[in-house]
Amino acid sequence: MLSINQTFIKRRDFLKGLSGLGLATTASLILPSHLFGKQAPSNRIHLLMIGTGRQGIINMRQLFQFPQVRVVGVCDVDRWRAEEALKIVNERYGDEDCKLFTDFREALEMDDLDAVMDSTTDHWHAGVTLAAIAKGLHCCTEKPLTRYLAEGRAIANAAAAKGIVFRTDTECRTHGYMNRIATLVRNGYLGQLRRIEVGVPGDAPGGDPTPAPVPDELDYDMWLGPAPLKEYVMDRVHPVKSLGRPGWMRYLDYCESTITNWGTHLLDVAQLANDTERTGPVSVEGEGTYPDPDSGVWNVLTDFKVQYRYADGLTLDYKVDVPYLRVEGDEGWIQGHWHSPGGLTASDNSFLRFRPAESDIQIPQRGDKEDFVHCIANNAPQESMIDAEVGHRTNSMCQIAHIAIMRGKRLDWDPNKEQFTNDPQANLLLDYEKRREGYELPVL
Secondary structure, three states: OOOOOOEOOOHHHHHHHHOOOOOOOOOEEEHHHHHOOOOOOOEEEEEEEEEEEEEHHHHHHHHHHOEEEEEEEEEEHHHHHHHHHHHHHHHHHOOOOOEEEEOOHOOOOOOOOOOEEEOOOEEEEEHHHHHHHHHHOOEEEOOOOOOOHHHHHHHHHHHHHHOOOEEEEHHHHHOOOHHHHHHHHHHOOOEEEEEEEEEEOOOOHHHHOOOOOOOOOOOOHHHHHOOOOOOOOHHHHOOOOOOOOHHHHHOOOOOOOHHHHHHHHHHHHHHHHHOOOOOOOEEEEEEOOOOOOOHHOOOOOEEEEEEEEOOOOOOEEEOOOEEEEEEOOOOOOEEEOOOOOEEEOOOHHHHHHOOOOOOOOOOOOHHHHHHHHHHHHHHHHHHOOOOOHHHHHHHHHHHHHHHHHHHHEEEEEEEOOEEEEHHHHHHHHHHHOOOOOOOOOOOO
């Protein structure tokens, strides 16, 4: 198996050439770098960045660290942001070969693309990612995977059908504490699991509701995409000519905020530890607090408390708190904090010194971008640490929790059919009531 420091080869003309010589080929081919020379274009993973705001730039800089990745295109509906990204790319490579786009559909027509990094708004993830998958491109899509559960199912199905490498972009399970908790639990050191507890930060009300003229550099209709048409308010979008924290993360048309944004970090590890990352709970109930309408334009949950129940009786309590994960079994407990004080604590100090034996289940601990590049370089979609199915299942847990809060009742959930069994009205909240005309999901 090749390491990520070795060379990935996937150039269509080269494959056609081999085919013409009567040699067997596959959809992607990996050959030693010495056959082509270090700087040959065929040695690169040609990557397109779609969404070059605050998180997109962070993601792009992380991808720069892998020498076999070459950013060949940047795309954003805000031309100022795309131009800022282009400057960074050109400075990094010392040339002007990278192309700039403001429409991702045009960007996806570039020749010789291999992969896409989707760092768009949550409500655009499905449209962008499905269009990329339809082209047969490997995809790394920011968490939370989609704004609506039905969109996540569409992505998971499409990624599996196309056989591409898919990475849900969250780094939480790479963290040392989180990896240790999951490995300890999966190998049975806590005995039979009884309860899991997850805390994530809350959010704050606010945001200036004053309408304003649409900035010249922003294609606002395209930015809205499938979401309802509303007048432009800067704090519902993002700061003008700035890479500061965007307001859309606190507005329900585009994002569910921390219940999904943070939840898809820590619930991912909880699902991994519970060995349920490709299924889910059978019921959910909860309560939450929304801002007063007079407090500003932002309308996402500021506080919540949720309980899931699994088919085997295990409960998972999910609430606003500091970011942490606690797992309790009949032989002890372990708790780890992520991005918050608290460290790693346990009922038995031996859990803190735990190192897996060779015979134990080994959980990979690659970094998020490292994992994406590793899987492409080794033509190994199955090795993705958080593939589309896993990313969708974690996000769906957050989404059914939010729906239970909105419905104000306990909801019974069928994780196989991905439907509520005791509330038809709740099922109507699993997808858009209606996507805006012209922004329907791509059909693969």
